[in-house]
Amino acid sequence: MQGRSKTRIYVPEMVVLDILSKLPVKSLTRFRCVCKLWCSSFQTPHFITNHQQNNLKNNNLNVLLKRCQFHTQVTYYFSQLSIEKGQNFSVKHNVHLPFFEHCRSGPAVSGPCNGLVCLKEDDKVALWNPSTREFKILPQSPVHRPPLADFTSFDCLGFGFDSQTDDYKVVRFVTNYFEHKEDVSRIPDWNHQVELYSLKSDSWKEISAPDVYPYDGPPEFNIYINGFYYWQASGSFDYLFLSFDMVNEKFSTIPLPEFGRFFVGQVLEFKGLLGVIVYPLLGTDKSFDLWVMNGSWTKQFSxxxxSGVKRPLRFWKNGELFLETPDHELVLFDPSKRELKHLGIHANLAIYIIAYIENLIPINGRSEHEEHIVRRPVEDAST
Structure with a gap:
């Protein structure tokens, strides 16, 4: 009996790479050892862009939470959430970053921008790609401080993408203080500097400071959206947004929507636009108004x-809203059904949520393993 001949089907390499660009980073990391062509192809700008666009198209969001724990001292860390069918969330890994281990309030988070995160505490700044697990500690700035300054504080920063030069940039605000040694009761004088870091050149430079200064406050007061970074700030007589154009490297201001004295605003992105959710500061029975900037401020919905919530955090995939309860539990609210889903995930202090798209973007850093970053698998969803 004559055996059947085996037929080989040839699949063009472009088709193979297109299929591969739809896979998660974890799979692509394993497939690098299949052949040299695949390994090199995964590092090309074309493949990296295709992979990122596929994740954006399919809205493949991943979630990190900034949390803390109490033992002999307060320790801040990040929790990687696993998202299962039916919107079931659980903690997959707890990630400890030794570089920020002894921070007073944990690293301040800027971003995400294209799936990358910028972290800072005082003069320490780092970039992090949670998808590829690459971590880059930024060099110290060579920008000169005034020689007579008594001390310097490194204030808020912003992190974003320059689409014209294909570069990632960090803008940082610095305050130099001058004490009155002859009269220590007087408030010190100060001046401001602003410096800009370029990932492409791996260097800092000084740029002109704006007339207004942003709040160095909680991360809900700032955000990156489509080439611009926004901070809540205050001018001479009013409150406003300070924005920075990553391409032109210029500052500008935008007024905030009008809201009353006992209301606060959570800054977030809504369909690619700058949004603010306004809600009452007091009480746990909350109402929320969403205002969006598209040439002017417009109220989108209320x-x-x-009941039983403290503040909004961000929107999720289908218009649901992540909220934080007074006892720091993460909950998900569906406005269309008016359903509040308790996720069983808590923090000792306020929760900060980072939703990012998986990506292969290199940041010229080192692996988490080389930086002694620890990922601990978690079985208990509330841990």
Whole structure:
């Protein structure tokens, strides 16, 4: 009996790479050892862009939480969430970053921008790609401080992408203080500097400071959206947004929407636009108004009377809203059904949520393993 001949089907390499660009980073990391062509192809700008665009198209979001724990001292860390069918969330890994281990309030988070995160504490700044697990400690700035300054504080920063030069940039605000040694009761004088870091050149430079200064406050007061970084700030007589154009490297200001004295605003992105959710500062029976900037501020919608919550965090995939409860539990609210889903995930202090798209973008750093970053698998969803 004559055996059947085996037929080989040839698949063009371009088709193979297109299929591969739809896979998660974890799979691509394993497939690098299949052949040299695949390994080199995964590092090309074309493949990296295709992979990122596929994740954006399919809205493949991943979630990190900034949390803390109490033992002999307060330790800040990040939790990687696993997202299962039916919007079931659980903690997959707890990630400890030794570079920021002894921070007073944990590293301040800027971003994400294209799936990359910028972290800072005082003069320490680092970039992190949670998808590829690459970590880069930025060099110290060579920008000269005034020689007579008594001390310097490194204030808030912003992190974004320059699409014209294909570069990632960090803008940082610095305050130099001058004490009155002859009269220590007087408030010190100060001046401001602004410096800009370029990932492409791996260097800092000084740029002109704006007339207004942003709040060095909680991360909910700032955000990166489509080439611009926004901070809440205050001018001479009013409150406003300070924005920075990553391409032109210029500052500008935008007024905030009008809201009353006992209301606060959570800054977030809504369909690619700058948005603010305004809600009452006091009480746990909250209503939320969403305002969006598209040439002018427009109220998009209101959510009335959600009980047992403290503040909004961000929107999720289908218009749901992540909220934080007074006891720091992460919950998910569906405005269309008016359903509040308790996720069983808590923090000892306020929760900060980072939702990012998986990516292969290199940051010229070192692996998490080389930086002694520890990822601990977690079985208990509330851990």
């Amino acid at each position: 959510i009335e009377s959600v």
